[in-house]
Amino acid sequence: MPLKGWLQSSRMDIERRGLVVIVPLLETLVIATEKLRAADWNDDASGNVPKKLDRFLQHTDRS
Amino acid sequence: MNDIRTITSLAQRVKTGDITSVKLVEECLAKITHDQSVLNAFITVTAERAREEAHQADLEIASGHYRGPLHGMPISLKDLIDVRGLPTTAASLVRQGHIAKTDADIVSTLRQAGVILVGKCNLHEFAFGTTSEDSAFGPTRNPHDTSRSPGGSSGGSAAAVAAGMCLASIGTDTGGSIRIPAAACGIVGLKPTFGELSCRGVVPLGRTLDHVGPLARCVNDVWLLYAAMVNRTSQIPPATFHQTKPIRLGLLRKYFMDRLEHDVRTSFEKAVKKLQQAGTVIEEVSLPHASDISPVYLHTVLPEAAAYHARTLETRPEAYTPAIRERLEIGRYILGEDYIRAMKGRETLRAEVDTALRGRHGLILPTLPIPAPPLGVETIQIEGVTDTVRNLTLRLSQLFNLTGHPAISLPIAPTPSGLPCGLQLVGGYNRTNDLLALSLSCEKIFSNAATPT
Numbered sequence: 001m002p003l004k005g006w007l008q009s010s011r012m013d014i015e016r017r018g019l020v021v022i023v024p025l026l027e028t029l030v031i032a033t034e035k036l037r038a039a040d041w042n043d044d045a046s047g048n049v050p051k052k053l054d055r056f057l058q059h060t061d062r063s
Numbered sequence: 064m065n066d067i068r069t070i071t072s073l074a075q076r077v078k079t080g081d082i083t084s085v086k087l088v089e090e091c092l093a094k095i096t097h098d099q100s101v102l103n104a105f106i107t108v109t110a111e112r113a114r115e116e117a118h119q120a121d122l123e124i125a126s127g128h129y130r131g132p133l134h135g136m137p138i139s140l141k142d143l144i145d146v147r148g149l150p151t152t153a154a155s156l157v158r159q160g161h162i163a164k165t166d167a168d169i170v171s172t173l174r175q176a177g178v179i180l181v182g183k184c185n186l187h188e189f190a191f192g193t194t195s196e197d198s199a200f201g202p203t204r205n206p207h208d209t210s211r212s213p214g215g216s217s218g219g220s221a222a223a224v225a226a227g228m229c230l231a232s233i234g235t236d237t238g239g240s241i242r243i244p245a246a247a248c249g250i251v252g253l254k255p256t257f258g259e260l261s262c263r264g265v266v267p268l269g270r271t272l273d274h275v276g277p278l279a280r281c282v283n284d285v286w287l288l289y290a291a292m293v294n295r296t297s298q299i300p301p302a303t304f305h306q307t308k309p310i311r312l313g314l315l316r317k318y319f320m321d322r323l324e325h326d327v328r329t330s331f332e333k334a335v336k337k338l339q340q341a342g343t344v345i346e347e348v349s350l351p352h353a354s355d356i357s358p359v360y361l362h363t364v365l366p367e368a369a370a371y372h373a374r375t376l377e378t379r380p381e382a383y384t385p386a387i388r389e390r391l392e393i394g395r396y397i398l399g400e401d402y403i404r405a406m407k408g409r410e411t412l413r414a415e416v417d418t419a420l421r422g423r424h425g426l427i428l429p430t431l432p433i434p435a436p437p438l439g440v441e442t443i444q445i446e447g448v449t450d451t452v453r454n455l456t457l458r459l460s461q462l463f464n465l466t467g468h469p470a471i472s473l474p475i476a477p478t479p480s481g482l483p484c485g486l487q488l489v490g491g492y493n494r495t496n497d498l499l500a501l502s503l504s505c506e507k508i509f510s511n512a513a514t515p516t
Contacts, residue, residue, distance in 0.1 A: 043407065
């Protein structure tokens with residue numbers, strides 16, 4: 001779900017449930033979600049993996 | 064304050080009958096009676112049961128049935144852990160009326176080792192906080208400075224051990240909840256490798272992040288409890304680290320030391336220098352995705368906690384303290400796709416920690432960027448940046464819940480105002496024993512654990 005739509009519908013539901021006190025927490029969370037979604041480890045259905053991450057993962061293992 | 068009593072220093076005396084379990088238990092109960100009204104470290108004190116069990120232990124030992132160094136030793140448990148016949152309150156009114164039908168797995172193994180349970184300790188409600196302030200039983204206070212928090216969520220456990228109300232305690236750690244209070248109270252706290260110790264019979268917070276582990280006054284005590292809980296009591300304690308080779312540690316500076324309170328930085332740098340003077344090789348290492356740790360942690364712990372609490376959030380929301388209810392509610396708005404992104408992020412972070420450990424015996428970093436925070440304070444300013452106490456206290460510990468690597472907090476020199484500081488060592492995955500051996504060596508080098516007066 002796109003971030004903007006998620007934020008909007010979450011806020012509406014929070015207000016409907018009378019939990020406006022958690023709106024500031026939601027606003028903090030959205031910043032974290034934005035950062036999470038921007039991370040270079042995220043999948044891309046086109047099959048393209050960011051080169052930097054691909055190189056790193058090829059050279060790591062759990063011994 | 065009593066002299067520094069450890070299980071390690073008392074075990075031989077108990078074995079030979081020089082001191083009895085009954086005496087140790089009575090001393091702890093006297094300390095509880097004296098300090099509980101101020102520290103509020105316990106929710107349940109099992110005085111009569113402890114006296115009976117100690118008497119039985121003394122009879123067993125006298126008749127030649129000594130079970131090992133934990134036999135007859137008074138310990139406590141975080142009140143998130145089931146003990147048959149006792150309530151597991153999780154410091155919440157939500158659990159009112161609950162009585163555990165069976166012992167948690169780790170309680171069974173500890174009983175086999177002969178420990179005596181003196182009581183169950185206060186905590187941050189449902190372990191969902193790092194100050195032990197939000198509790199249906201009132202806040203716990205730090206024995207070093209009662210105007211301050213003991214850290215959390217295993218705050219009652221750490222306060223009880225530091226104050227001598229018990230010789231050790233068992234806590235849980237989902238983002239740092241053993242290591243944070245250990246650092247804030249000047250004791251040792253171990254989070255083993257993920258999955259090593261059973262969490263059956265322990266109220267969960269985040270099932271993929273939860274760990275059980277010991278808090279005690281020295282590394283060897285922590286090792287004894289850990290070994291008992293994984294049923295490895297037949298092994299000898301880990302010998303002091305490789306004498307012939309220098310210890311090699313990776314220092315996590317970038318991101319991890321960007322935001323440290325001045326006195327904590329000074330204390331930590333002194334500890335690093337002490338290690339170097341003792342021949343330890345310390346090289347700086349960094350994790351490329353360190354700044355993503357907090358978003359990954361939030362998108363893991365919040366929905367996992369919300370899932371466990373969903374039913375009672377609907378039926379008994381008023382039974383939660385407001386801050387915990389709000390935190391749990393926000394977790395219900397996290398999307399499945401973002402939880403999956405966080406899982407992918409954990410894989411990346413795990414690989415980066417493995418890489419940083421390669422060719423080294425461990426990683427080193429402070430446990431907490433601040434000393435024990437004053438009770439009631441919600442934000443703290445460090446070097447011009449204001450952040451919440453929750454963010455700051457989790458900042459250096461939560462990574463190893465995401466990756467599952469074993470991590471331990473050791474006490475180092477206190478701040479000039481006498482507040483404890485902790486240093487964190489991180490070991491290889493499934494190498495908790497090696498981490499404990501490394502910790503024994505480092506403890507010898509520091510040998511200046513802070514104790515309340």
